[in-house]
Amino acid sequence: MLEARNLSVNYGMIRAVREISFTIAKGELVSLLGANGAGKSTTLKCIAGALKAGGGSIMLDGRDITSASPEQVVRAGLATVPETRDVFPDLTVAENLMLGAYIHRRDRAGNRENLERVHHLFPRLAERGGQAAGTLSGGEQQMLVIARALMSRPAVLLLDEPSLGLAPAIVDRIFEMIETLKRTGLTILLVEQNVNQALAVADRAYVLRLGKIVTSGTADEVRAATDLTEHYLGG
Amino acid sequence: MTFAIQFSIDVLSLGGAYALMALGLVIIYGILRLVNFAYGELIMVAGYSMYLTSGSGMPWIAMAVVAVAMAIVFGILTDYVAFRPVRAKSVTAVLITSFAFSNLLQNAALLFISPRPRNVPLPDIFSQTVNVAGVITPVRNLVTIAASVVLLAAVAFLMRKTTLGIAMRAAATNFTMARMLGVPANLIISSAFALSGFLAGVVGILWIGRIGTVVPGIGLEPLLVAFIATVIGGMRSLPGAVVGGFLLAFIDTTLNYTLSQDLLKFRDAFTFGLVILILLWRPEGLIKGPASGQRT
Numbered sequence: 397m398l399e400a401r402n403l404s405v406n407y408g409m410i411r412a413v414r415e416i417s418f419t420i421a422k423g424e425l426v427s428l429l430g431a432n433g434a435g436k437s438t439t440l441k442c443i444a445g446a447l448k449a450g451g452g453s454i455m456l457d458g459r460d461i462t463s464a465s466p467e468q469v470v471r472a473g474l475a476t477v478p479e480t481r482d483v484f485p486d487l488t489v490a491e492n493l494m495l496g497a498y499i500h501r502r503d504r505a506g507n508r509e510n511l512e513r514v515h516h517l518f519p520r521l522a523e524r525g526g527q528a529a530g531t532l533s534g535g536e537q538q539m540l541v542i543a544r545a546l547m548s549r550p551a552v553l554l555l556d557e558p559s560l561g562l563a564p565a566i567v568d569r570i571f572e573m574i575e576t577l578k579r580t581g582l583t584i585l586l587v588e589q590n591v592n593q594a595l596a597v598a599d600r601a602y603v604l605r606l607g608k609i610v611t612s613g614t615a616d617e618v619r620a621a622t623d624l625t626e627h628y629l630g631g
Numbered sequence: 632m633t634f635a636i637q638f639s640i641d642v643l644s645l646g647g648a649y650a651l652m653a654l655g656l657v658i659i660y661g662i663l664r665l666v667n668f669a670y671g672e673l674i675m676v677a678g679y680s681m682y683l684t685s686g687s688g689m690p691w692i693a694m695a696v697v698a699v700a701m702a703i704v705f706g707i708l709t710d711y712v713a714f715r716p717v718r719a720k721s722v723t724a725v726l727i728t729s730f731a732f733s734n735l736l737q738n739a740a741l742l743f744i745s746p747r748p749r750n751v752p753l754p755d756i757f758s759q760t761v762n763v764a765g766v767i768t769p770v771r772n773l774v775t776i777a778a779s780v781v782l783l784a785a786v787a788f789l790m791r792k793t794t795l796g797i798a799m800r801a802a803a804t805n806f807t808m809a810r811m812l813g814v815p816a817n818l819i820i821s822s823a824f825a826l827s828g829f830l831a832g833v834v835g836i837l838w839i840g841r842i843g844t845v846v847p848g849i850g851l852e853p854l855l856v857a858f859i860a861t862v863i864g865g866m867r868s869l870p871g872a873v874v875g876g877f878l879l880a881f882i883d884t885t886l887n888y889t890l891s892q893d894l895l896k897f898r899d900a901f902t903f904g905l906v907i908l909i910l911l912w913r914p915e916g917l918i919k920g921p922a923s924g925q926r927t
Binding site: 444445446465466467469470471475476478482484485486487491492494495496498499501544548 | 794797798800804805807809811812813814815816
């Protein structure tokens with residue numbers, strides 16, 4: 397479904413990602429793990445079209461999306477939830493969700509149906525439809541960003557650190573939702589620092605260190621094969 | 632009582648024009664974080680377009696529509712000539728290209744038309760006066776008030792109720808995220824320039840209607856007014872621009888009424904003095920824009 401081949405990304409003068417390759421099959425949940433600065437978010441931004449690739453290629457469902465614009469990537473069926481939890485703060489929750497469906501704006505009936513599904517998944521957002529998104533709590537904003545991404549009806553969802561800065565109880569809720577999304581058949585690439593929880597929901601995982609993939613395999617293999625704390629503490 | 636009515640009409644008509652000017656400038660700034668210094672020339676374009684079509688025998692309203700259309704065309708042209716080629720490179724580059732484009736248009740007017748004022752056709756209604764509750768006032772002022780009410784309402788509707796408007800507001804807070812949702816960057820920017828040109832065109836006709844003539848440098852004052860109004864109101868907030876426009880008009884009108892003849896020459900000095908005080912009190916402007924915002 398999604399495949400990166402020898403992908404490199406430069407961040408200014410720094411080569412943040414060095415020739416990494418990974419694949420994600422349809423319906424799979426793959427996790428990208430690693431410490432701060434390992435290149436996880438850079439990889440995601442590059443796939444989403446927000447950063448240009450320095451080399452290599454990205455294929456989505458057999459189509460080359462290397463260095464496509466962000467607009468083209470979402471139209472190709474890949475939605476991104478950035479780690480910065482970018483709601484549009486002065487727009488209402490309903491307006492945020494409406495913009496999520498921007499590429500389908502002519503299909504009103506389909507959007508209404510999709511909105512109902514999203515509201516069913518996140519009842520809180522239905523209650524707060526008229527509220528400015530900036531006034532939501534951190535957890536609610538995270539739900540809104542995920543819900544907004546779903547409004548574009550993606551085939552692949554990129555999730556960047558959905559648990560970042562949230563209270564443990566909320567983090568559990570977010571991971572429950574990720575599992576629910578996975579059961580709907582959505583293909584998900586999950587970037588996380590929260591290793592245990594990420595491995596608990598993931599089918600497979602890749603561990604990044606200093607821009608290179610150092611370990612990969614099923615969730616159990618990755619857990620067994622490496623002392624993850626080593627990668628996180630940089631040992 | 633008559634004084635109060637007179638004063639209100641003056642503030643509202645001047646403020647309406649100022650608010651529209653400021654809105655046209657802040658729409659671009661909000662999205663691109665760049666001031667379009669060629670904005671005043673859009674008003675000039677509207678003026679010369681009226682002058683050039685004046686011999687054609689078209690009804691006045693048709694000439695006005697052509698003038699507004701020309702302002703829109705030149706607004707979009709500003710994007711293609713001055714902004715798009717260097718937009719991703721650096722802020723300084725765009726600053727210079729927009730100044731250059733402004734100069735280019737002014738000099739084209741000097742060269743191909745004339746440095747001297749040219750008459751702009753105005754309908755009779757612009758020179759008539761009317762009695763409002765005992766106050767004799769030019770109909771022009773009432774037309775300006777009506778036009779600004781209609782246009783401000785239309786812009787508010789566009790920005791709040793239409794997909795394009797909501798996408799523009801989203802792009803103003805976080806352009807990259809808006810693009811990641813599939814909102815095309817170029818469409819949003821071109822729409823902003825078109826809307827800016829439209830406002831400049833309408834305000835240009837109303838502005839020139841006060842004087843009756845157009846000169847190559849006519850855009851400087853509106854640009855300055857728009858810039859100051861947006862600075863007072865808050866550079867990134869559309870309601871702020873409107874509030875700033877009316878506040879600036881209020882200050883100007885009050886000074887017109889209260890300053891003695893000798894001091895009136897220095898009215899702008901008093902105005903800017905007050906603007907400095909407002910900015911000392913509220914450095915970010917009266918209304919803060921949306922919290923985040925990265926330049927693209």
